[in-house]
Amino acid sequence: MSGEDEMEDLKNRLQALKKKVKEFTPDKEKEIKEEIKELYIDIAHSLKSLNDAQNELRAIAQDFKRSKSSKLEVSKFYSFVKSQTSAELDLATLIDRAWNLIVMEDYSEAVKVLRRVLDIDPQNIKGLGFMGLALMNKGLYDDAMLYLQQVLLTDPDNPFALNNIGYICYKKGIWGEAIEHLVKAAKQTKDRMAALYANYYLGLVYYERSMLADAVKFFEKALQLGPNLQEAYYYLGLSETKQYEFKKAVEYFEKCIKIDKDSKYGNLCAEELNKIKPLIEPDKIFKKEDSAE
Numbered sequence: 001m002s003g004e005d006e007m008e009d010l011k012n013r014l015q016a017l018k019k020k021v022k023e024f025t026p027d028k029e030k031e032i033k034e035e036i037k038e039l040y041i042d043i044a045h046s047l048k049s050l051n052d053a054q055n056e057l058r059a060i061a062q063d064f065k066r067s068k069s070s071k072l073e074v075s076k077f078y079s080f081v082k083s084q085t086s087a088e089l090d091l092a093t094l095i096d097r098a099w100n101l102i103v104m105e106d107y108s109e110a111v112k113v114l115r116r117v118l119d120i121d122p123q124n125i126k127g128l129g130f131m132g133l134a135l136m137n138k139g140l141y142d143d144a145m146l147y148l149q150q151v152l153l154t155d156p157d158n159p160f161a162l163n164n165i166g167y168i169c170y171k172k173g174i175w176g177e178a179i180e181h182l183v184k185a186a187k188q189t190k191d192r193m194a195a196l197y198a199n200y201y202l203g204l205v206y207y208e209r210s211m212l213a214d215a216v217k218f219f220e221k222a223l224q225l226g227p228n229l230q231e232a233y234y235y236l237g238l239s240e241t242k243q244y245e246f247k248k249a250v251e252y253f254e255k256c257i258k259i260d261k262d263s264k265y266g267n268l269c270a271e272e273l274n275k276i277k278p279l280i281e282p283d284k285i286f287k288k289e290d291s292a293e
Contacts, residue, residue: 013039026262033104040100091117095126102134110134125151129160141168159185159194167201170208178205186221196225200232212239230256230265237272246280 017035020028094117101110111134117127128147135144145168151161162185169178182205185191185198203218216239222232233256240249253269260266 010039010043036100036104040097091120091124091127094120095124095130098127098130098134102130102137105137107134107138111138123150123154125154125158129158129164132161132164136164136168141172144168157184157188159188159191159198162188163194163198163201166198170201170205175205175209186218192225196222196229199225200229203232203235207235207239210242212243215239228259230259230263230269233259234265234269234272237269241272241276246276249276250280 013035017032017039020032020035024032094113098110098113098117101107101113111131114127114131114134117124118131121127128151132144132146132148132151135141135147145165148161148165148168151158152165155161162181166178166181166185169175169181179202182198182202185194186202188195199218200222203215203222206212206218207215216236219232219236219239222229223236226232233252237249237252237256240246240252250273253273256269257266257273261270
């Protein structure tokens with residue numbers, strides 16, 4: 001198969017995968033994950049072939065340098081070839097691969113890839129940030145914090161780092177620092193996704209501290225930025241349940257289930273609904289019992 005044919009085949013497979021993801025149903029999850037992995041491997045092989053060709057070109061350039069009589073001309077030519085190295089392309093490819101692994105929840109493999117990124121460029125902001133995220137998701141909070149703090153040394157207002165440091169502080173019970181970092185991430189307008197999760201994490205902080213009115217406020221702010229954030233609906237339902245606002249809780253749980261009833265939070269909401277519906281619909285329960293008799 002020619003290079004053009006390979007590219008066309010990849011494009012067709014990507015389009016087909018895109019369609020499957022758009023029409024996603026839970027029974028297709030394993031199939032889609034396998035296709036993503038296969039495509040990723042094929043793309044990596046193609047990149048390796050290109051990299052091998054580039055290395056061969058460099059060797060040819062070095063041979064040319066040795067055979068050329070004019071040192072000045074050779075120097076200019078070799079500098080040009082050297083400037084076309086794939087360092088930036090390699091970094092971008094590795095970072096993209098690491099992000100895909102994080103999305104697939106393969107955090108150990110993501111860490112391996114990110115170590116290669118940071119070997120090439122120890123100050124790479126995305127590499128440091130993604131390393132912090134991968135380690136955080138592995139529960140290695142102290143190690144994750146070190147990488148995220150390096151991001152803030154270079155970019156003190158980086159929303160991604162602020163958000164994840166805030167979350168780590170929340171998990172470690174360091175409430176003051178968690179709120180400080182998360183409020184800063186929530187207020188910025190550069191990164192909408194960071195603001196969304198900062199508000200959600202702030203909701204978790206206040207929920208954990210039983211400050212339920214504040215928790216509700218931040219969960220609602222998160223939903224203004226991301227109306228399909230199921231976990232926010234779930235915790236809103238729990239917050240309202242703790243305040244004995246059972247009808248409100250039911251509304252939130254039902255909204256979460258409507259988004260995706262088969263997801264983790266869809267199932268959790270269904271469980272909570274079964275617990276509290278008898279509290280607000282006792283007549284229906286009694287009628288069922290009477291009819292059973």
